[in-house]
Amino acid sequence: MIDKTIIKELEEIVGPKNVLSRKVDLVTYSYDATSDMPKQAPDIVVLPTTTTEVQRIVNLAQEQGLAIYPRGAGTNLSGGTIPLKKGIVLSFQRMSTIIEVDPDNLTATVQPGVVIQELNNAVAPFGLIYPPDPGTVATATMGGSIAENSGGLRGLKYGVTKHYVMGMEVVLANGDKVRFGGKTVKNVTAYDFANLFVGSEGTLGIVTEITVKLIPSPKYRRSMMCLFKKLEDAGNTVTGIIKSQVIPATLEIMDKMTIETVENYTRIGLPTDVEALLLVEVDGMAEEVVEREAQAVAKVVKENCGELKLAGSDAERDQLWAARRAALPALAQLNPTVVLEDATVPRTRVTDMLLSCQKIAKKYDLKMGTFGHAGDGNLHPTILTDANNKEEMERVHKAVDEIFATALSFGGTLSGEHGIGMAKMRYLGDEIGESGLRMMRSVKEALDPHYLLNPGKMVPAKEA
Numbered sequence: 494m495i496d497k498t499i500i501k502e503l504e505e506i507v508g509p510k511n512v513l514s515r516k517v518d519l520v521t522y523s524y525d526a527t528s529d530m531p532k533q534a535p536d537i538v539v540l541p542t543t544t545t546e547v548q549r550i551v552n553l554a555q556e557q558g559l560a561i562y563p564r565g566a567g568t569n570l571s572g573g574t575i576p577l578k579k580g581i582v583l584s585f586q587r588m589s590t591i592i593e594v595d596p597d598n599l600t601a602t603v604q605p606g607v608v609i610q611e612l613n614n615a616v617a618p619f620g621l622i623y624p625p626d627p628g629t630v631a632t633a634t635m636g637g638s639i640a641e642n643s644g645g646l647r648g649l650k651y652g653v654t655k656h657y658v659m660g661m662e663v664v665l666a667n668g669d670k671v672r673f674g675g676k677t678v679k680n681v682t683a684y685d686f687a688n689l690f691v692g693s694e695g696t697l698g699i700v701t702e703i704t705v706k707l708i709p710s711p712k713y714r715r716s717m718m719c720l721f722k723k724l725e726d727a728g729n730t731v732t733g734i735i736k737s738q739v740i741p742a743t744l745e746i747m748d749k750m751t752i753e754t755v756e757n758y759t760r761i762g763l764p765t766d767v768e769a770l771l772l773v774e775v776d777g778m779a780e781e782v783v784e785r786e787a788q789a790v791a792k793v794v795k796e797n798c799g800e801l802k803l804a805g806s807d808a809e810r811d812q813l814w815a816a817r818r819a820a821l822p823a824l825a826q827l828n829p830t831v832v833l834e835d836a837t838v839p840r841t842r843v844t845d846m847l848l849s850c851q852k853i854a855k856k857y858d859l860k861m862g863t864f865g866h867a868g869d870g871n872l873h874p875t876i877l878t879d880a881n882n883k884e885e886m887e888r889v890h891k892a893v894d895e896i897f898a899t900a901l902s903f904g905g906t907l908s909g910e911h912g913i914g915m916a917k918m919r920y921l922g923d924e925i926g927e928s929g930l931r932m933m934r935s936v937k938e939a940l941d942p943h944y945l946l947n948p949g950k951m952v953p954a955k956e957a
């Protein structure tokens with residue numbers, strides 16, 4: 494419980510309607526999109542609307558030794574927003590203004606609570622896009638996606654969030670407000686602090702304003718669905734497309750179980766008699782280049798015994814991408830608990846990783862579907878289980894350990910886009926080693942010596 498005088502002070506800072514302390518409200522903030530995580534209601538939720546309010550809240554938290562848990566839409570998949578000890582959830586729901594769209598400089602400046610799709614809607618009339626597009630583009634916030642360095646369906650050609658952040662304003666753990674970068678295309682002044690905060694999962698500072706790069710919207714695109722009777726043919730097609738030096742905007746995979754589940758859920762007519770499908774989109778400004786790239790993709794698909802279906806209209810294209818975006822929600826309706834992982838490997842190892850996931854599912858007798866951003870080597874093996882079934886959960890945890898160990902043995906990484914949070918902290922040393930962990934702690938302690946910002950996430954505590 495938080496002291497009444499602190500509640501009063503918070504109400505003075507942001508106004509009483511922006512402070513939530515009733516149990517019924519707090520429960521909503523006790524979890525995020527990650528399953529198999531402890532649930533813990535926060536002591537209080539505060540919804541600031543300005544940077545000055547954020548600074549005053551941080552100063553108060555510091556004085557009182559309260560932790561701060563920044564929160565956007567709570568769609569992260571690594572337990573990043575779950576409060577773990579006494580403190581304040583700082584929700585950015587009401588800091589959601591698009592401050593400026595600057596079509597002359599190809600930039601936009603936003604508050605952290607702006608939803609990614611809203612930014613895209615605002616820049617579309619200028620013929621521009623903000624490319625990072627996680628599956629949750631219609632709900633996730635700019636602040637949350639910057640703190641996770643989110644990727645998405647267009648990551649292969651257009652990169653991920655870090656490639657678009659040009660500058661930001663951050664409130665540090667000591668209450669200071671700092672600004673790094675801005676609208677200049679080039680900026681090598683000081684350390685690259687803006688990028689230090691990208692992907693820092695709310696552990697180093699609170700992002701209160703962001704300037705991002707926009708790009709012209711591609712004029713032409715060709716979308717296709719490629720069907721395979723063997724999973725390895727789909728994996729080899731991914732490697733083959735990249736090897737042919739065509740970089741599609743999007744190159745996604747779904748295995749048989751995901752296809753069947755999505756079809757059952759959406760009824761859009763996906764074929765269920767195949768082992769895997771790839772969804773590919775090539776795009777660009779010149780029609781003939783896009784056409785040439787589509788043909789190059791078709792050639793690789795044919796070489797790998799795939800069957801190709803071109804989307805004949807925008808409606809057909811939209812249907813394909815809706816099917817892909819439905820992958821996780823569709824799988825999620827089958828079982829009470831969905832453990833979704835994010836193991837990522839070099840693109841030449843995609844086939845090996847797909848086959849390994851199949852073997853691991855069989856070994857531990859688990860229901861697992863795999864889909865993901867295959868062109869990035871970023872796969873989402875998704876285990877369908879029930880957290881109440883203790884015996885099965887033990888097998889799930891062993892399978893997850895093995896998935897990550899396999900990805901690392903292939904030269905891969907623990908996370909391509911979902912971050913470390915609480916969910917993967919125990920594996921971090923396996924990838925970055927003891928010196929890497931020491932370096933993480935040094936950076937954390939330089940900026941947040943008392944571990945007030947999102948404690949218990951990303952940076953493992955020192956062994957006693």
Ligand SMILES: Cc1cc2nc3c(=O)[nH]c(=O)nc-3n(C[C@H](O)[C@H](O)[C@H](O)COP(=O)(O)OP(=O)(O)OC[C@H]3O[C@@H](n4cnc5c(N)ncnc54)[C@H](O)[C@@H]3O)c2cc1C
Pocket residue numbers: 525526562563564565566567568569570573574585605626627628629632633634635636637638639640641642643644645646694695696698699700701821822910911947950
């Ligand atoms: C169905 C589904 C599909 C998804 N698809 C993708 C995908 O394709 N690609 C992908 O990368 N991710 C994906 N995700 C994960 C998630 O949607 C992204 O990480 C998203 O960008 C998180 O945004 P959010 O607003 O929900 O952030 P939250 O979950 O609220 O927060 C995420 C992290 O950011 C911190 N944070 C939030 N705001 C701030 C701030 N202002 N300052 C400092 N720290 C802050 C939080 O403390 C937390 O650590 C998916 C999730 C789901 C459920």
